[in-house]
Amino acid sequence: MKLKYFAWVKEILGKDEENIDIPMSVKTLGDLINWLISEDEDFAEVFRNRELVKAAIDLELQDYSYNIENAKEIAFxxxxxxx
Amino acid sequence: MIKIQKEDFNISNELNSIDILSDNIGSVVSFIGKVRPEDNLISMTLECYETMAVKEIEKIINEAKDRWDIITATVIHRYGKLYPGDNIVLIITASEHRSQSIEANKFIIDYLKTEVPIWKNEEYSDHNDWVKTKKSDLLSKEKW
Incomplete structure (x- = not known):
């Protein structure tokens, strides 16, 4: 799965994209965010105020309950x- | 037509290309968004999620075509480092009657400002700032 980052999200993380393998337990966008935060404190900073971070799954804005198991590209x- | 590009656009060329599309055009409306000169603003860098931006602009144009009787619409949006006075975005709408292209043009820019994944970073002499969404822009969109 490819993750892409833009604007200040990219600045905090210090990277504009990466390919990641997510654990089987991650089913939804909300699961992914929680897992990213648990893996890297920079993500905790990014998602400190979640209302300020939008997520697009394969070019469509989605909410945290969206199932990402078949997603190819997720952008924050x-x-x-x-x- | 949709273009996301670094280079400036040539407004005359874009307007001329609209004219040859149809014999029925009675109104052409163009909107140009520019980098507003403000105190101490040195430059503005625009960042874009290009694949999604094109898709979102397509959706906005299709919605405009559903709502108004427009013959064609062009959106050109620039990215990269721009300076006060530089062009940012060009929106051209054309229709048989003026009200259609005027309203459609306003609709497209109001939606573009709140839906299309493009971000502005302003450079001042002593700091840089990511531009925040303006409440007035959200209200402008909501009125449609």
């Missing part, structure tokens, strides 16, 4: 500010 980023 702050609310958008283009235009």
């Amino acid at each position: 980023f702050p609310p958008v500010t283009g235009g």
Whole structure:
């Protein structure tokens, strides 16, 4: 599974993308976030205020209950500010 | 037509390309978003999740076409390091009658600002800031 990071999420993590193998116990987006936080304290910093971090699964915004078992690409980023 | 690009756009060329698309165009509306010169702002760097941005802009244009009778819509959004006065985004809508292209153009920029994964980082002489979502932008979108 590929993870991509943008804007200040990328800055805190110090990387823009990575490929990860997730444990079988991770089923939903919320599970993934909890697992990432348990693995790396930088993710705890990113998700300190979860309302400020959006997640797109295969290019579609999803909420924490979304099942990610077949996801190919998950992106984490702050609310958008283009235009 | 949708383009996400680093380089500036040529507005005349884009407007000319709209004109040849249909004999029925009676109104062409263009909106250009620029880097607003503000005190001490040195530059603005735009970061983009390009594949998702294209998909989101497609959705917005399709929604605009459902709501208004527009013949075509163009969105060009830049990324990379820009300076005060530089162009950021170009939106062109065309229709037979003006109200359709005017409303559709406003709709597209209001949605683009809150839905398309692009982020601005402002560089000042002593610090950098990621731009936060403005409440006024969210309200502008909600009114549609």
